[in-house]
Amino acid sequence: MRFKKNIISGLVAFLVLLAPVSGQDGAVYEPYDPLIPQMFAFDKKLGIFAGINNVDNEIVIVRNKLNGKDTLHIFEKFLVDKVEGVHDVDHIYRPKSVAIYDGHIAFLASHIDSCYFAVLDLNGNLVKKLMFLGQANAFSFSPSAQELYISGENETGFDVIVLNTRNGISRVDMKDALTLHYQKPRLSEVIAKRDPWGVGMAVIAMSAVFLALILLYLVFKQLGVQMKAIQERRSAFSLKPKEKKVEHGRAVSSNVVISEGVYAAIATAIHLYGEELHDVENTVLTINKVSRTYSPWSSKIHGLNTYFKR
Numbered sequence: 001m002r003f004k005k006n007i008i009s010g011l012v013a014f015l016v017l018l019a020p021v022s023g024q025d026g027a028v029y030e031p032y033d034p035l036i037p038q039m040f041a042f043d044k045k046l047g048i049f050a051g052i053n054n055v056d057n058e059i060v061i062v063r064n065k066l067n068g069k070d071t072l073h074i075f076e077k078f079l080v081d082k083v084e085g086v087h088d089v090d091h092i093y094r095p096k097s098v099a100i101y102d103g104h105i106a107f108l109a110s111h112i113d114s115c116y117f118a119v120l121d122l123n124g125n126l127v128k129k130l131m132f133l134g135q136a137n138a139f140s141f142s143p144s145a146q147e148l149y150i151s152g153e154n155e156t157g158f159d160v161i162v163l164n165t166r167n168g169i170s171r172v173d174m175k176d177a178l179t180l181h182y183q184k185p186r187l188s189e190v191i192a193k194r195d196p197w198g199v200g201m202a203v204i205a206m207s208a209v210f211l212a213l214i215l216l217y218l219v220f221k222q223l224g225v226q227m228k229a230i231q232e233r234r235s236a237f238s239l240k241p242k243e244k245k246v247e248h249g250r251a252v253s254s255n256v257v258i259s260e261g262v263y264a265a266i267a268t269a270i271h272l273y274g275e276e277l278h279d280v281e282n283t284v285l286t287i288n289k290v291s292r293t294y295s296p297w298s299s300k301i302h303g304l305n306t307y308f309k310r
Helices: 004-020 187-194 198-238 258-277
Strands: 040-041 048-053 058-063 073-079 094-101 104-110 114-120 126-131 138-142 147-153 157-164 178-183 243-249 249-254
Touching: 040 094, 048 094, 048 104, 058 104, 104 138, 114 147, 126 157, 187 249
Parallel strands: none
Antiparallel strands: 040 048, 048 058, 058 073, 094 104, 104 114, 114 126, 138 147, 147 157, 157 178, 243 249
């Protein structure tokens, strides 16, 4: 029962939105047409369905009745912008919203820094095309005010473009266009407005610096404590009494204290042992002088060339 009541209440609210609204002055206003992107549009009277094909970057026109049969048939396609072979993807116009007004199909295409609004007839032929600076992603039409609204958000704010449609949606012109721009306040402007003397900024900056210094002090202090603990554990491990070792069949303790006299006796014994290794030698010179008499066989003068004597 609750589910049925929710459905009924939703249908009633929808019908209330679709019904004309009369103000205090007696004027009748059309239902609210929000400025939101629309991927599809349908006109029941004309039997035309228009949609955005993001894969092929096209506006597709579909008829729901063909030859008296309730079947969908793609009647026409309109290429929004060329995609194949284009490397600069940010500068490709992409369709953002589509609608059907006054027997015409209108759509909005945009890229990184500009956009355009186009009007097609029911056969997919281009009737009107208007170029704008900046990004835009939605548009709305007011029959009572005879105005068309185009809106878009950018990095600095958002823009609203108002076009006059008194001569029809297919005859909109840029001559009577009204452009409204809202610029978001920058962060520096907001800070300057809230803190004109800069006291808050100075406090925040100094707090950040001192907090960083305190954090570094704690880190290095903890690091020093850990390094000291590691060093103490290593020292305690090295000073720990070792177990007895077995050398040559005898148990020898490594923690025996040896006096200085023992070291002196060991050094003396090593010295005496080294002296006994040498033989006793007499200090007698064995170098004798040898005298050689003259002999022509060993004379160098006979080996010279006799050419110089001639």
